[in-house]
Amino acid sequence: MKDVQNEKDSRNIYLHQVGIRDLKYPVVIRNGEGETYPVTAQVGLFADLEGDQKGTHMSRFVEVLTQHNQMDLKTIRSLLESIRERLEARNSFCRFLFDYYIWKKSPVTGRESYLAVEVEYHGALRDDELDFRMTVRTPVTTLCPCSKEISEYSAHNQRAIVSITLRTDRYIWIEDVCNIAETAASCPVYSLLKRPDEKFVTEFAYDHPKFVEDVARDAKLLIDEREEMEGVQDYVVEVESMESIHNHSAYAKVEGVRV
Amino acid sequence: MKDVQNEKDSRNIYLHQVGIRDLKYPVVIRNGEGETYPVTAQVGLFADLEGDQKGTHMSRFVEVLTQHNQMDLKTIRSLLESIRERLEARNSFCRFLFDYYIWKKSPVTGRESYLAVEVEYHGALRDDELDFRMTVRTPVTTLCPCSKEISEYSAHNQRAIVSITLRTDRYIWIEDVCNIAETAASCPVYSLLKRPDEKFVTEFAYDHPKFVEDVARDAKLLIDEREEMEGVQDYVVEVESMESIHNHSAYAKVEGVRV
Amino acid sequence: MKDVQNEKDSRNIYLHQVGIRDLKYPVVIRNGEGETYPVTAQVGLFADLEGDQKGTHMSRFVEVLTQHNQMDLKTIRSLLESIRERLEARNSFCRFLFDYYIWKKSPVTGRESYLAVEVEYHGALRDDELDFRMTVRTPVTTLCPCSKEISEYSAHNQRAIVSITLRTDRYIWIEDVCNIAETAASCPVYSLLKRPDEKFVTEFAYDHPKFVEDVARDAKLLIDEREEMEGVQDYVVEVESMESIHNHSAYAKVEGVRV
Amino acid sequence: MKDVQNEKDSRNIYLHQVGIRDLKYPVVIRNGEGETYPVTAQVGLFADLEGDQKGTHMSRFVEVLTQHNQMDLKTIRSLLESIRERLEARNSFCRFLFDYYIWKKSPVTGRESYLAVEVEYHGALRDDELDFRMTVRTPVTTLCPCSKEISEYSAHNQRAIVSITLRTDRYIWIEDVCNIAETAASCPVYSLLKRPDEKFVTEFAYDHPKFVEDVARDAKLLIDEREEMEGVQDYVVEVESMESIHNHSAYAKVEGVRV
Secondary structure, three states, rough: OOOOOHOOOOOOOOOEEEEEEEEEEEEEEEEOOOOOOEEEEEEEEEEEEEEEEOOOOOHHHHHHHEEEEEEHHHHHHHHHHHHHHOOOOEEEEEEEEEEEEEEEOOOOOEEEEEEEEEEEEEEEEEOEEEEEEEEEEEEEEEEEEHHHOOOOOOOEEEEEEEEEEEEOOOOOOOHHHHHHHHOOOOOOOOOOHHHHHHHHHHHHHEEEEEOOOHHHHHHHHHHHOHHHOOHHHHHHHHEOOOOOOOOOEEEEEEEEEEE | OHHHOOOOOOOOOOOEEEEEEEEEEEEEEEEEOEEEEEEEEEEEEEEEEEEEEEEOOOOHHHHHHHHEEEEEEHHHHHHHHHHHOOOOOEEEEEEEEEEEEEEEEEEOOEEEEEEEEEEEEEEEEEEEEEEEEEEEEEEEEEEEEHHHHHHOOOOOOEEEEEEEEEEEEEOHHHHHHHHHHHHHHHHHHHOOOOHHHHHHHHHHHHHHHOOOHHEEEHHHHHHHHHHHOOOOEEEEHHHHHOOOOOOEEEEEEEEOOOO | OOOHOEOOOOOOOEEEEEEEEEEEEEEEEEEEOEEEEEEEEEEOOOOOOOEOOOOOHHHHHHHHHHHHEEEEHHHOOOOOOOOHHHHHEEEEEEEEEEEEEEEEEOOOOOOOEEEEEEEEEEEEEEEOOEEEEEEEEEEEHHHHHHHHHOOEEEEEEEEEEEEEEEEEEEOOHHHHHHHHHHHHHHEEOOOOOOOHHHHHHHHHHOOOOHHHHHHHHHHHHHHOOOOHHHEEEEEEEEEOOOOOOOEEEEEEEEEOOOO | OOOHHHHHHHOOOOOEEEEEEEEEEEEEEEEEEEOOOEEEEEEEEEEEEOOOOOOOOOOHHHHHHHOOOOHHHHHHHHHHHHHHHHHHOEEEEEEEEEEEEEEEEOOOOOOOOEEEEEEEEEEEEEEOEEEEEEEEEEEEEEEEEHHHOOOOOOOOEEEEEEEEEEEEEOOOOHHHHHHHHHHHHEEEEEOOOHHHHHHHHHHHHOOOOOOOOHHHHHHHHHHOOOOOOOEEEEEEEEEEEOOOOOOEEEEEEEEEOOO
16 A cells, blocks of 8 residues: 655655644643543644655554553653654654642631643653653632722732743652742632631732732742752743733733743 | 435435534624624524435525625524525524624723623524524623621622523614623723722722622613613523632523513 | 521522532543543533522532532432532532543554543433433544535545434443444544555545435434434434535534434 | 832842733724725733833723724834833734635635635834734645545545744735645635535545645745745744544644745
């Protein structure tokens, strides 16, 4: 059976990425202590393609994925190496987007429930160099310092998303990234709050008013300072508040290098 | 050229709806005074299909749409009649989803800006009877009465969407439906607020705490009472608050008949 | 601490549904043989609310969910009973939306991979009567009979989604619903196909041209005939083809009662 | 009234972008001949923020937008200059995402209809240097060369999106970018096709089989060669085929510099 993809291509145009996207697949995430969590991931797998080859072999990406279903830093390298090898490519890339669950206690009554955070892994293997980035998107509360200051009473507040992207060559706990986002915000959010908890988070947010600018800056400081962030090379913090007084979002972004 | 769709179908299964969906198309909305607004609509057009006919003629839906691009109650009837005729159907259906803009003044400084609301038209022509429903989704602020009551100070508040669906045979102004949603909520939202406006909406929301249950009930009362709602037959009010202390929404729904 | 929700409400307006939506939560699905699958679900939980009560107690929905995390027909009844009891309601409702994975073999080479299908559970408990519906959305291929007939060669084909909603009081296998969708279509889709498989599905689809109308009708026939569908009361089949020659979808819907 | 945003910030952290996002607003697009089209845009407006200033003034972004509602290269510069001035910033940024309609004739019968394409404008003003990029996402058909080659008859085909991003300092017609995408693909798509048109596009696609890799390469060649693309500096072409035999997409990306 003819292998059209393997034919010579006369246009001689190098393609930076070729592969598959938007594949929903069951994947197992492994944490820093080797524990595993089954998740449903939206997967992208890519390789580059030399200018003289007509096409890549799309089915091999899925074959490699099916053989590497446990995700951590080590297995992502091995997944990317397999892609490079099977596709005869120089560079390979992967992207996994999934919901991860944090088991949280409410602040006063200690009731436990899960909070979903969105996590994205980006891996790139270029000339044997692994470039790994992890994005964690944590929902939080922000309460507006301006609204608090100028009003006789109360202040507008809202749900916000803190998106922290870390480039790293060491394992970083998702829980630790969430904690930075929650510490930098006016207050964490929870799936389950009883009335004494609700009183607490209402007052706590009012006592910690934060613009998106403040959340971005405080998250940056925490990434720079906290021991758990050792191994982070550079990073981006984005904060988006779904303003309760508008139908649009307030946004702040800061980039940084950890030294 | 053979007309496969026109062939006899031996399965003899009547199809309730056949047609096209997810067509993005430019459409002109006409208001109660005959003024027109160009919008981008997501369009669905459907007809029923007798059991002995193999298929409908999908291209005719687009032809009919291209000939009926001005939308109000009268033209929707004429659009549905054309579909029924061109498709040789008993019943015809349409759905238009679009963003509509309300020109609003901020409450204190009077600064003007547009607020987008989502509008959906549902039309059905069955045996010459037009069934028309209009949904208007208005963003508002809700402020939690429980949080206000139990906390020493402040209260959690957030953006919410009030979705009002009206079955009617008379023209109802989109602006009047929005106004009901905004009146029933803790406070309206605006695209543009200066500091004196922000002070006003912060305090106004605190002075009008509302659960999603309260917003649904007050919207129901306003639909029943207000003169501008004459011609409304039955209706559904749904309220969804994107809770600022959770990562999920609070929701309330009430159905009603206007007498 | 004051219980604002428990206060008397003078408006005396009954609310059909009050509760929480868009909660992402880990849930365990149990199949017909008692095997369990962890999934990530988008959850909605609701109860009705009497006219004289100001508000529901939102946190109790999450408490009940945390105690009922294994989903099948029996546990959904018990979840709905708990909601009704904890919220002192007459009726209770739930909705779970999740991706489920089918382990499939490619048709010629027998390579195995997962295919994601979207599943939705709708439960309602009204006056002790459980109303349970299950929707399964299966991706398939459709190949246009008209295009095949009128063209010298080839035929346009595309990915389509067959959405089958079954009302039932017996356990129905997700796999059996998918199989009906795939049998009714021009060809199933797979995550992993090698070249002999690709040749097979290309030719198979061409040998089984189907309009969305045909897929809807054939799925209806299979639901009526197949033994595995015993216990189905009524149902809706919807088919949406993401047409490869248009930027919109073709759509067909049929409703039925199984006798 | 106190201006909290204007306070000194002791953390001394420069923020790369601060502003508003996800604002839906009516905007007027101006084409190369000065004709105007009203569209509904999803808008983002941003400025940078010095390390010693506590916050930006979010409402000014909306004020500036309301004063600059006609979008072309010149007015985007003037919008960005106004943002920089009003926000006392060094750099300013904007993003507009909207649907644009191309009036197309079907290939044989000449029937006319609109085709929606998604357009994104990205503007950045850094130290008086305007950096403008335009992305046009055109739906097309791709037909798989491998499937055609290995099968006795037919070939799988599907809708694909060709996304072309051009950095430029001259006006480029959206229509010209679409035309490149359509020329590079197996066949254009249309909203309205009669049977002779359908025969034509079915056979045309079969006569022009293209992998996503081929579409990317041919689009690149056309950007490099076509006169209408003069003024383009560098560019990215991305192609995503919503495979009809899978539930995921095939993807190719190429970057280039026009000389």
